[in-house]
Amino acid sequence: MKVIKFGGSSLASSEQLKKVIQIVSDDATRRCVVVSAPGKRNPADTKVTDLLIRYADAVIAGRDYHDLAQEIIARYQEIALGFNFTPEDFAPIKRAILNLPLAKYPDNNYLMAAFKAHGEKLNAQLIARVFNLVGIAAQYLDPAEAGLIVTDVPDDAQIEPTSYINLRKWQNNAKVLIVPGFFGYNEHGNICTFSRGGSDITGAIMARGLNADLYENFTDVDAIYSVNPNIVPNPHAIGHMTFREMRELSYAGFSVFHDEALIPAIQGNIDVNVRNTNHPEAPGTIIAAQIGHNKNYPVRGIAASKHFCGLYISKYLLNKEVGFTRKVLNILYKYNVGYDHMPSGIDDITVIIPEANLTPDIEQSIMSELQTTIQPDEMHMIHDYAIVMVVGEGMRDTLGVMARSTTALAKAGIRLQMVNQGASEISIMFGVAQDKADLAVSALYGEFFKQN
Template identity: 40%
Template structure:
């Protein structure tokens, strides 16, 4: 038997019709014994998420504004689910009690109720026991997980229940107060349970069928990514390609528990399996590519810079003083370039440049704006001689100028900087070079042996 932790996101529990899909999915596989749910999400594009409405409810409370209209919207959503599915849980009474006690509740407790009430309704609908996250997950004051306390409580609960429904997004602080995670924290809850339960797989059900090799708004009908490593996911997510809360990766990565991204609305789709150590068949020499605009470069040149110890450090210290993160640092013998996000420097750019001049007296200091970064990612690239050459040649054929090149020592990622106006064309060009049928090259990429159960 395969042990699964199964998490359903907000779109999967947005209304009664989605609850029915969840029930079909859970009951179709007896291995799906531990179910985590988010608060109901949007039913349509102009709709509101329950969590957003709860934050709005709290804002009304804080500013002593009548919140009845917001509360009525929240209550109507939960009542629709209850009545349509003919459930008995008295969600109306509990919501009314919440509203009556609103002034005495913290923001964390108020916004956590979306997951709480959703899990209560889902537990009854599935015929599963309800286990409250506040009774299990312990959170330190810095919002890190108290693993020892959480493990002890979950192990105790599992002596009582061999299956349950569990609300995501929150836990209890060591001083007994509800604490919520960052938005999307239901993913974190699922990965915590998977880690402690030692699950064979963590299923994450959402409204997309996993990851695609490129943004479908840029590349028409991009190929799906059926398998990806955590390292590759990290690279692509950093450039904006993500359907999973970033912090949800770490609890399962440690144990090499695979995450399976699946679509509640298309449950038969293959989805994407995320796992670090396994044997992966690669249909293409790259795993995916992603890009985003909004960067600029600060170019620093000084004659005989290489002979001056600490020169680069002094420049980086200036950027640190202004709280600026550095994306990449391409360098030469007597020059280097700091690539930074435009929004981090635009309000104080002239002050930063002045501080750099004072600190290191460069012979030349200039800024190039309107840069987009495009990352081509794939563990298999290190086994493919000439990958960088093919990429640069393809861009050259299209007349796309490269303003920056960066490649890590593991050769998992080649990042190029281009003019923002060339962002879409760059992604299309690289995709066509490596993913078109004429370039198919099946590769096997083997990593360290898996400690968890491989789904491949």
């Protein structure tokens, strides 16, 4: 049995939905379909999720929202009319959109979560109806009925382990299950969403809960590429990769697959196949626990993630001061600022922080408190910081990957602000100026792929 997930671009219009119907019809083992909200029909278009966010913002601010509601209704109506829905058929979806502001929510965070989740919820209801109209016996399965319980965090929920037990009863369902992605319900029955792009997470949860043989994730690219095609034209396509490689690359900027979505698949030991809705004949990329390695390609992929900052702290004999790092982290914790990495020397450390975690006021407070508490010899914040990662399971068994990387970056005239290799030896991280990130990716790609 396969669980299959379609992204927003695959469901943006009635024409796209016809491709989805064909894909599901072509394989009788595709028994669970997880759907996103309708995405962009063209580059100038707006995703339904973004329209719903504007709708929620208008409701919260007390502004007129009727035009926004009608724009959202029109998006679903275009899909419905492509399958000859009558006004009576479409009425429940229209009514649900108009009634969103009238419902009661614990606070505005839950209101926003509920509005956003309805992009997927209504699309799944519509698609289940369409499937039945075209002869595919289908059933809409709401996360509440499925027993998909999540933690009580409105916009960044995590799955509760009991959900997997609840999902077992749906393993042999007679009809194709149509499941909305992106959200679940907390123990109080309130909608809580996963982080943005979380329909991938729902797909992996369903795959694990239903004990699927394969999780197929359909998007708008033929495969996962070794580098961002917007940086390097026609890059090397990845046929197979490991879960660990994908996790590292997703974190570092690969946008094809949500990095958290791999965790349920890893836990369930379920292979993931990333494929293209528009070219379903293409084999795509298989992500699995273990794969063989090509000695000619020790690096699987190269990615860059921008918008970081680096808190640099230098103090003589720092290595002998017990509790120094704890003092720094306690202050970050006090201001609810998480960090991602902390490379260090004997007299200095750099704390890598996502820029979005800081505001100017928070940054000033942290720097002031650090100055008083740890009395550094030197301390400053490095803004416009980017992380570039070289990732590959084969790197562990290949000599000279670090040397080749730094040489390629030096030839491109890129100064390294930080170098860090993980204990797993499958990734090397470079800190560079933000405006040099794409150049760094291009230089590294030329070293590890163009020459082979």
